[in-house]
Amino acid sequence: MGRQHVDHGDIVRFAQDKVNLPKDKADEYRAQARRLRERLESYLDEHPDFTLKKMLLSGSLAKGTALRSLNDIDVGCYISGADAPSDIKALLDYLAERLRKAFPNFSPDQVKPQTYSVTVSFRGSGLDVDVVPILYDGDPQWYGNLVSQDDGSFLKTSIPLHLEFTRKRKTAQETHFAQVARLVKFWARNMKREKEDFRFKSFMIEMILSHLCDQGLDFSDYPEALQHFFTYLARSNMREKIVFTDCYAASAVGSFSEPVQIIDPVNEKNNVSRLYTAAQADAIVDAALDAGDAIDSALAAPTKQETVYYWQKVFGPSFQV
Incomplete structure (x- = not known):
């Protein structure tokens, strides 16, 4: 019944109008x-001994999963050299000082060290670029030690391999993988507005959807794909260990003690959900059960008004048809 009032095409239009970052x-x-990257590369050509080796766009903008609300972008900055400090605060000051040298026309207040990154502010657009340092020793696959935005620890990572991981899933389900990711991230953002202590970071959402993609879930019907996502969270209780084999064998993954276990696809020793408590996982499951029930009700609702009411339980009041 509810399909005649709100169907896949209506979700597509809602995404274009309210969810997606415009092209x-x-x-x-x-x-x-x-x-920013080209100016650094130009500087590097003139200063081959400079310790900043490469800047790479990362995060949701690089992966094509950014929401309309995006107001900053993530860039990884590879730093090489024995003089690079290993203390986080000293490393960020070191990075900021060298970024100022590489971009001398930026005023000092446009390059500011933060807790785990250095923010470069563009005055024209008001856009902030969060530059995250990665200590690099020449690995051909661009593995290095990233400063984690979660807790400031050093994590082995490779931005190119992460981007290739997402590209593979986007190629398998062209348009639909990225769109469903944005819709789920929009739902999570709506949940955070409703409940201040709700946590569900975007990277975990993308990893769960990647897992479902690898299992053969068809993302091309958005109400169905969303329902499958919420059903998976409820069925697994957020306690199913998720492992990918793009960059290592499953046998290389050890045991973890944390309640939620989603293993980094480029680093078998990193549980990307390690900071999530059992209570936070349960809150995600409860929210998924509510969202799944709302979609079920929307798909069965006899009137358009009722159908929209249930979809608003998922996406908030901005959902209109």
Whole structure:
């Protein structure tokens, strides 16, 4: 019944109007990041001994899963050299000092060390670029030690391999993988507005959807794909260990003690959900059960008003048809 009132096409239009970062904005932001990178590369050509080796766009903008609400972008900055400090605060000050040298026309207040990154502010657009340091020793696959945005610890990672991991899933389900990821992230953002202590970081959402993609879930019907996602969270109780084999064998993954276990696809020793408590996992499951029930009710609702009411339980009051 409810399908005649709100169907896949209505979800597509809602995503285009309220969820997705518009293409012109995405292009503008990528261009700014590219200019930042190109200016650094130009500086590196003139200063081959400079310790900043490469800047790579990362995060949701690089993966094509950014929401309309995006107001900053993530860039990984590879740092090489024996003089690079291993203390986090000293490393960030070191990075900020060298970014100022590489971009002398930026005023000092446009390059500011934060807790785990250095923010470069563009005055024209008001866009902030969060530059995260990665200590690098020449690995050909661009593995290095990243400063984790979660807790400031050093984590082995490779931005190119992470981007390739997502690209593979996007290729398997062209358009639909990225769109469903954005819709789920929008739902999670709506949940955080309703409940201040609700936590469900975007990277975990993308990893769960990647797992479902690898299992053969068809993402091309958005109400069905969303329902499958919420059903998986409820069925697994957020306690199912998720492992990928793109960059290592499953047998290489050890045991973890944390209640939620989603293993980094490029680092078998990193549980990306290690900071999540059992109570936080249970809150995600409860929210997923509510969202799944709302979609079931929306698909069975006899009137358009009722159908929209149930979809608003998932996406908030901005959902209109």
